[in-house]
Amino acid sequence: MSKSSDPPVVLLHRPASLNFMDELLTRNFQIVKTHTSSDPIPNSLSSQAALARGFVNIGLLPVTEELLSKLPSLQIIVLTSVGVDHIDLAACKRRGVVVTNAGDAFSEDVADTAVGLLISVLRRIPAADRYVRSGNWVDSGDFILGSKVSGKRVGIVGLGSIGSHVARRLEPFGCIISYHSRSQKPDTTFRYYPDILSLAAENEVLVLCCSLTDKTRHIVNREVMESLGKDGVIINVGRGGLIDEKEMVKCLVQGVIGGAGLDVFEKEPVVPEELIGLDNIVLSPHSAMATAGSLNNVGEVAFANLKAFFSNQPLISPVQLD
């Protein structure tokens, strides 16, 4: 029997390499880990998991109705991701489980990566680095010219925390910023496009920073890419599912669009084979948020959410469940 003064039981799921919250959590809560056997979750959950009132989900483990049914005491799910597309939010709502996400903890790092990918694609940085390392500069002479970053027209899809950081970073480059989102933001002077097709038609670069929902799945389809055009570039730091990947591969190979910088893919860690040989793209292994600084930030945010919940204080970064 647990006494009311005992620290709450918290279930922890994490990839083997990400132990950055272990110590803090163990000091403050009774921690139950998901991985007690090699069986897949939820079958492998220990009996103690049934007592868990909190669930810290580090990484992108899907939270399904089935998993929730094994956690009858659960009251709060604390995520370390910004995106919540791996969580059955409707099921959480039905069961009265609240959900928190990473809030703004990653915004700067993801925005930095978006700008880094944008410059890398236009100026062909990884391809140029390969050119030098393979000895081609000596053997074949000057490298092919890249395209200018300053002054480009950049359309941002999703002007939330990350999108706003991207816009702010690109302004001193003289880039002309516009955006598409569900609704027009009252506190910005950037031009708003109510539909993504016209955003793509008016811009040379699209940066995807929105969350993945039923409404945004494949928001970038063939028509959008055709509208962006043969010199157009797509940067994706949102989720792989925002782009129709099959069509994107065709568009890149056929020259319908000019290039892409991709941190996320539809079936990670599987990346379409056809992309591997292309020089006009830059590929990144979903690491836009993965700096030491970000992990500290997200650890603090996650811990603060748990603390707040168990002391009846307002949550730091609650997720809307509808």
Added chain:
Amino acid sequence: MESIGVLMMCPMSSYLENELQNRFNLLRFWTAPEKSVFLETHRNSIRAVVGNASAGADAQLITDLPKLEIVSSFSVGLDKIDLAKCKEKGIRVTNTPDVLTEDVADLAIGLILALLRRLCECDRFVRSGKWKTGDFKLTTKFSGKSVGIIGLGRIGTAIAKRAEAFSCPINYYSRTVKPDVDYKYYPTVVELAKNSDILVVACPLTDETRHIVNGEVMDALGAKGVLINIGRGPHVDEQELVKALTEGRLGGAALDVFEQEPHVPQELFSLENVVLLPHVGSGTVETRNAMADLVVNNLEAHFSGKSLITPVV
């Protein structure tokens, strides 16, 4: 102006060649089998030289061309032009200053991000299929890092402006304090390096700035510091750099320029904490065409008696 002889030193832009050929008597120096015979033949018709950062007008060439009036360089840097000799002979010199600024500053920020966030290594990691066997390592945050800039001229200022949007505190070194900026000034490069996470070389190459980044500066920057060179190769003591990197005394380097281009020290090829570019700072399609236009416009201004657009001498 069709009769005016314009000597182009080496191939630099086919767009520029076309523009020059449409207006002047264009002479392509690199096509001459015997340089001395070629100069002897055309010495009285050549009134302009078009050079760049690797081939300009040295004292000998200036002496060989008695009718030379102007050297219009397809570059910002003029280290291949004997400026003293030009001044003495009353030969005008122009460069292409502002057109390069944005591209070089853009690349500097791109190099910082590529280096700290390991974007080239990320790209290799995915292409080689290694992602399927595990996650990529953590990288280093850029936003908020202190950026030290050597040389706060046009390019240095453009880099500072961009880095400010990443919430980076800006430090700089230059010969004199700039009264109109509130960035922190350091009177020596060593002190600048000591107080910065990221050191960016953005000054012109002169006798005083050759090897301005030496072993002492690299040690001051330290094992967590990174060096970005978008200036000229000889700004950095390359041998010392290779040592500092391979011994782990310096955190990393992103280099667009080298001491003996196109030769890059082989020891750097296997390092993950470096980004190596083949001198592409001013290399965008848009900018090359703008530079070519400026070279042509300066020549046209000179030969029609108007004031030069971007004079140096």
